[in-house]
Amino acid sequence: MEENLTLLEMEDSFIRDLNELGDWFLQYEYLLAISGELPHIPAEERTEDRRVQGCQSGVWLKLSCREGRIRVLADSDPLIIRGLLAIIVFTLDGRAPEEVASYEPRFLTATGLQKQISVDRFNGINSVISTIKDFAAGHLRE
């Protein structure tokens, strides 16, 4: 991944890629490809308390705050979901709590992906993002 992009620039780069691809097949293939870049959460760390509510197929989130940075790891079995999680992780991992807490996702609505994925899945992804945002909000500097 490219280094040193701001949160907005990073998300913009995903949006640009997806919009250039245009059709569903290439967009899905892109998601499958980036799913391979996302590290896995080992099975023994996929605990119930890390499971995100409202995700049909099971999404696990491993969140921490180290040296003033929010660290995000996410995992799921279906590759299309992993592709979507990869965008979220690459956009939010290593950012300051303030940035993450105020993040308003655009990559689903600005790319047509929202129409490609099911309503349940869309809600599931939003639930992943709110969980990360809530975690970041709990680590805002006083």
Added chain:
Amino acid sequence: MFAPEKIRGDFPILSQTVNGRPLVYLDNAATTQLPLCVLESIREHYCTNNANVHRGIHALSERSTSAFEEAREKVKTYLNAGGDRDVVFTQGTTDSINLVAAGLRNSLGSGDSIVVTELEHHSNFVPWQRLCRDSGASFVVVPCPEGRLDEAAYEAALARKPRLVAAAQVSNLTGTVLPLEDMIRKAHRAGALFLVDGAQGARHENTDLAALDCDFYCFSGHKLMAPTGIGVLCGKRDALEELEPSRFGGGMVGTVTPAFTDHGPLPSRLEAGTPNYVGAIALGRALDYLTELGREDIAAWEQELTRYAEEGLCRVPEVQILGRPERRAGVISFLPGEVHPYDAASFLDKFGVAMRSGTHCAQPALRSFGVESALRLSVAFYNTKAEIDFACEALEKTIGMVRKWRKT
């Protein structure tokens, strides 16, 4: 000769494109589509006869009531229910099963047991589990390795003299046709009531309750070309009499005073409130439609399609079909190789192929195969062999495309 291409003309929804491709609808185990005549029966009722049933003596109410009661008779005829059985209209199979479970609550104790099979849909599993938890009775699940009933375990469960056995006519996961006649005979010998979940079986199988002899039979309209929100509980009258009403309100009472209310007769005793009479009337029309098409022809064509689909899926590299039942009706679940069923269903959707992925509301059954989710292909009589061919090709392409991205 059964002609699905011609029959498809009755179902306007099937002639659309999805994602630029002709829709191939193979999720019939979840819900079936409605023919024009059923849709028309709903419109006609609202346009000409609509009034509440059993509530007035004016002309519309009389017409509405007689159409509703006619629908009840049609259900009885369809199931060959005979004179000693009654039909209670419900919201669907789940509702029917809950009605029976709630109706037995006060007569069940810690010495009792309820038996289900491992193949059951959650709707024929959770209500009984809950009933047992609330009443202290034992909940016994009979294993079904490879989608076949473990006969010895079933007989061992019956040796405990259960109060009731609940089993599917056809599994919504493996398509297994359970050996109901034998199971029911044995359950009765052990003194148990028997409830059949006919949600998947009511269309694929030629159901004859007089021969089957179960105490309760349930099905949903929306899996039989009727709308959602209407279902049936058909029971032997003396078995229905044993059920305590769990819903109270208009229509189900005799005399109501501040001190005392007595219950009316069956079936209205179990139908509190205004029933879904338009749904019932539409269901009656759907049963007429199936009868006009020829129920044996429908069953034979669905059997042929199921066999054809199983052969087709077997030819797709890496596909692993779940279960080896002696007989399968309408439903095949499978694993698309190393590809996650969710990913496969997403790609198939883009090819216009509607197939279900997930747990199919049958987690215990699915887990018995050591998996958490599967794809399911389920046919109806309006499907063609060409559609099955297209679905298998799309599946093969999907597996090829997705597989190369999977990193272990």
